[in-house]
Amino acid sequence: MLQPAAERSADTDRTSASRPQVALRVTDAAKSFGATQALRKASLEVRPGEVHAIVGENGSGKSTLVKLLAGVHRPDSGQISIGGTTVNRLASPKESLRAGVATVFQEVLVVEPRSVLENVWVGTDGLFRDRTPRALKRERATAALAELLGTAPPLDLPAESLSLSDRQACCIARALVREPRILILDEATSALDVATRDRLFAILRRLAGDGVGVIFISHRMDEISEVGDRCTVMRSGETVATLERGEAGAEELVRLMTGADHLAPAAAREEAHRREPGKALLTHAGLEVRAGEMIGLAGLEGHGQDEFLKSLWQVGDQAGVRTAYVPRERRAEGIFESKSVRENFGLPTLSQDVRYGLLSHARTRERLAGYVERLRIRLHDPEDPITTLSGGNQQKIVMARWLATDPQVLLLNDPTRGVDLGAKRDLYGLLAELTAQGVGVVMLSSELDEHVELMDRVMVFRESSIFCEIPRAGLSRQALVSAFFGERPNA
Amino acid sequence: MRELLRSRPFGFALLLSLALLAANVIAEPSFGKPDNWPQELASFAPLAIVAMASTPSILSGGGGIDLSVGPLVIFCNVLLIHKFFPHGLESGWAAVPLILLIGAAVGAINGVLVTKLRYQPVIATLCTFFILIGLNLKFGASPRPAPAGNWTTHLGDKVWFFPGALITILVPALVWLVLSRTAYHRQLYAVGGNQSTAFSAGVDVTATRIVAYALGGLFAAIGGIALTALVQSSQAASSAQYTLIALAGVALGGTVLGGGRGGLLGSALGAFAIYLMQTLLSAVNVPPTWNSVVYGGMLVAGVVVGAWLMTQRPALRRAAA
Numbered sequence: 037m038l039q040p041a042a043e044r045s046a047d048t049d050r051t052s053a054s055r056p057q058v059a060l061r062v063t064d065a066a067k068s069f070g071a072t073q074a075l076r077k078a079s080l081e082v083r084p085g086e087v088h089a090i091v092g093e094n095g096s097g098k099s100t101l102v103k104l105l106a107g108v109h110r111p112d113s114g115q116i117s118i119g120g121t122t123v124n125r126l127a128s129p130k131e132s133l134r135a136g137v138a139t140v141f142q143e144v145l146v147v148e149p150r151s152v153l154e155n156v157w158v159g160t161d162g163l164f165r166d167r168t169p170r171a172l173k174r175e176r177a178t179a180a181l182a183e184l185l186g187t188a189p190p191l192d193l194p195a196e197s198l199s200l201s202d203r204q205a206c207c208i209a210r211a212l213v214r215e216p217r218i219l220i221l222d223e224a225t226s227a228l229d230v231a232t233r234d235r236l237f238a239i240l241r242r243l244a245g246d247g248v249g250v251i252f253i254s255h256r257m258d259e260i261s262e263v264g265d266r267c268t269v270m271r272s273g274e275t276v277a278t279l280e281r282g283e284a285g286a287e288e289l290v291r292l293m294t295g296a297d298h299l300a301p302a303a304a305r306e307e308a309h310r311r312e313p314g315k316a317l318l319t320h321a322g323l324e325v326r327a328g329e330m331i332g333l334a335g336l337e338g339h340g341q342d343e344f345l346k347s348l349w350q351v352g353d354q355a356g357v358r359t360a361y362v363p364r365e366r367r368a369e370g371i372f373e374s375k376s377v378r379e380n381f382g383l384p385t386l387s388q389d390v391r392y393g394l395l396s397h398a399r400t401r402e403r404l405a406g407y408v409e410r411l412r413i414r415l416h417d418p419e420d421p422i423t424t425l426s427g428g429n430q431q432k433i434v435m436a437r438w439l440a441t442d443p444q445v446l447l448l449n450d451p452t453r454g455v456d457l458g459a460k461r462d463l464y465g466l467l468a469e470l471t472a473q474g475v476g477v478v479m480l481s482s483e484l485d486e487h488v489e490l491m492d493r494v495m496v497f498r499e500s501s502i503f504c505e506i507p508r509a510g511l512s513r514q515a516l517v518s519a520f521f522g523e524r525p526n527a
Numbered sequence: 528m529r530e531l532l533r534s535r536p537f538g539f540a541l542l543l544s545l546a547l548l549a550a551n552v553i554a555e556p557s558f559g560k561p562d563n564w565p566q567e568l569a570s571f572a573p574l575a576i577v578a579m580a581s582t583p584s585i586l587s588g589g590g591g592i593d594l595s596v597g598p599l600v601i602f603c604n605v606l607l608i609h610k611f612f613p614h615g616l617e618s619g620w621a622a623v624p625l626i627l628l629i630g631a632a633v634g635a636i637n638g639v640l641v642t643k644l645r646y647q648p649v650i651a652t653l654c655t656f657f658i659l660i661g662l663n664l665k666f667g668a669s670p671r672p673a674p675a676g677n678w679t680t681h682l683g684d685k686v687w688f689f690p691g692a693l694i695t696i697l698v699p700a701l702v703w704l705v706l707s708r709t710a711y712h713r714q715l716y717a718v719g720g721n722q723s724t725a726f727s728a729g730v731d732v733t734a735t736r737i738v739a740y741a742l743g744g745l746f747a748a749i750g751g752i753a754l755t756a757l758v759q760s761s762q763a764a765s766s767a768q769y770t771l772i773a774l775a776g777v778a779l780g781g782t783v784l785g786g787g788r789g790g791l792l793g794s795a796l797g798a799f800a801i802y803l804m805q806t807l808l809s810a811v812n813v814p815p816t817w818n819s820v821v822y823g824g825m826l827v828a829g830v831v832v833g834a835w836l837m838t839q840r841p842a843l844r845r846a847a848a
Contacts (some may be wrong), residue, residue: 051693077686086830106727109729128726128729129726129727129728129729130729130731132729133729134729139727141727143723144723145721145723145727146721147716147717147720147721147724147726147785147787148720148721149716149720149787149788150713150716150717150787152721154713154716154717155724158713158717158724158725158728158730159708159714159717159725159728159729159730159814160729161713161714162710163710163711163714163731163734163735164709164710164711165709166709166710167710210728215688243566372634465793
């Protein structure tokens with residue numbers, strides 16, 4: 037991991053004397069979205085001619101930092117300077133590009149019905165006037181795509197007819213043809229096939245040799261050690277360290293990403309997890325969910341855990357197991373915003389409230405009252421709109437809704453996201469109670485501590501499949517993050 | 528023919544138009560006589576132009592639509608008859624630029640409402656729709672004929688040997704053709720096709736959309752001139768007539784309401800098919816009350832065929848690539 041590479045350092049030494057020392061500097065940048073502080077205090081310095089890697093776990097602020105630099109978001113405070121000139125804020129991607137910063141985002145951003153050529157050059161012209169002659173556009177698009185893909189795809193083909201990897205190559209070519217001073221790749225390699233990725237790394241080395249500063253974000257340690265000259269580690273919205281190549285191994289990086297203060301294993305709760313595994317309730321893709329156990333699904337965002345959880349729901353339904361799924365996007369998938377608490381609670385179980393062929397609201401309220409007490413829901417009147425409750429209490433109502441269906445398997449999709457600490461604790465208590473009653477719980481969580489503290493075992497997802505299973509005994513923040521980045525835990 | 532359908536979204540409208548044209552000539556042989564073309568084209572022109580005027584805002588994506596182009600056509604017609612002719616603006620050289628400017632300005636206001644003030648496009652242009660209808664009824668309360676021998680009469684008949692209506696149809700098409708050779712055309716389709724891609728690549732999404740609405744307004748003003756040439760009177764009472772039928776033409780012409788796919792030619796062809804259907808129905812003595820039913824049925828068929836073509840195309844290209 038990040039071993040010194042003699043030929044690379046010699047290369048940068050030779051060229052750095054004649055150039056400004058800093059291509060890009062970020063000082064104490066902060067950004068919050070509503071109540072969420074996505075970026076607290078990020079500082080970063082990118083030299084011309086280096087590939088600067090940024091690592092960090094979910095929600096550490098990597099993407100927010102990138103979006104500030106790309107002009108997608110504006111920082112609340114802090115300074116950004118490019119090539120020695122301070123630009124207090126980049127008001128739009130257009131300004132950022134004009135300042136010489138080109139960004140390739142994690143999402144594959146192409147205009148599907150338009151040609152490859154248009155996709156490569158989109159945004160470079162004025163509103164009416166072409167800034168680059170058409171022949172030159174074709175030539176340079178072909179050159180950039182050929183360097184990335186070996187052979188360039190036909191430039192007049194619509195982007196929607198390309199493979200995902202080739203589409204992402206179009207996005208990278210879009211950044212390359214602008215000849216940026218700073219090139220940012222935000223997990224841009226995840227959609228690329230291996231050969232294209234290798235060619236991209238060769239391009240990055242060439243650009244660095246020409247004095248371009250490259251910011252490289254990846255979830256793969258092997259990629260970072262292959263191209264990274266330096267590496268900045270982010271944790272909970274702050275940049276915690278910048279390491280030279282060869283200065284730190286993978287373990288040190290993981291320690292920095294997770295925070296030194298979390299090193300002690302949570303042995304205290306061990307007792308609670310000593311349960312006899314019950315009978316198998318449902319099996320899917322090698323995962324057997326047993327009664328009374330609690331399984332965690334972990335991984336960096338978008339590695340297939342979400343889809344897996346949803347398919348468990350489907351499998352459970354088909355197998356005739358009573359399966360309840362509590363979705364992640366509370367507003368989009370969980371609650372009916374304009375409806376009352378009572379209606380939000382009772383919808384799937386209204387058949388229990390039928391009296392003489394008609395619905396009895398009193399009966400629904402009665403059922404709800406039981407859960408209000410059990411889940412400690414703070415509630416004024418069940419007829420109030422659900423949006424009058426706090427996020428934590430809304431989530432509890434959604435939980436109550438599905439608990440009312442008396443599930444055998446409970447599937448939770450990141451249930452504590454955006455929920456205050458007290459409500460989290462109530463939820464954990466409830467889950468312990470449920471597993472003791474023999475409910476099988478599968479919970480996707482983006483919080484490492486939840487896995488370490490709560491789970492009987494954790495399935496770590498990487499690249500759309502289960503990468504490894506970590507049993508209770510082996511659970512620690514380090515073990516999890518190592519697995520996220522592709523290092524198997526020692527058996 | 529299958530290749531044409533596959534590669535051009537307006538293929539269905541084109542084939543339908545050709546078939547209906549043949550049917551029209553068979554049902555009413557005088558329809559095909561060149562002497563009748565100027566009149567036929569003149570009665571077709573307003574519809575075609577409104578359909579074209581509806582297109583740029585739809586192409587610009589983000590739920591873009593301009594319901595106000597129909598009343599805007601009438602607004603320009605009312606302005607010409609009630610404000611321009613009686614007040615000494617009798618020369619076409621002065622009136623045309625002014626009326627085009629007014630049309631583009633109304634369109635630009637719609638664009639600002641949608642982009643800067645973040646109104647839903649349907650709501651924003653519905654407001655303009657009602658305001659324009661109100662103004663039309665105020666200015667043009669009593670229908671008035673145009674003065675005899677004014678400059679628009681040529682456009683209703685012939686300019687030299689050329690059908691005048693064809694000029695009014697060709698002007699928007701020509702503007703579009705010129706634009707399609709500029710960067711604006713590509714940016715419009717980029718913004719409509721994938722807004723976040725366009726934004727992140729540095730396209731000025733706001734300006735692109737405002738220009739799209741202004742273009743629609745400009746085309747509507749041309750439609751107003753065409754209509755005045757055709758009827759030689761003010762038509763305040765028919766303010767709401769064109770909007771919906773023009774949208775039917777747009778949809779029939781293969782422009783996707785989600786934005787980014789389609790074009791002006793398709794919309795004109797879609798409108799042509801609707802117009803031909805209308806003339807065919809009257810030629811075979813179907814009561815005009817049935818017209819709407821037939822348009823609706825045509826649109827249902829057109830949308831189904833269009834959707835079918837959309838699902839066919841990428842798969843075939845991928846296989847070929």
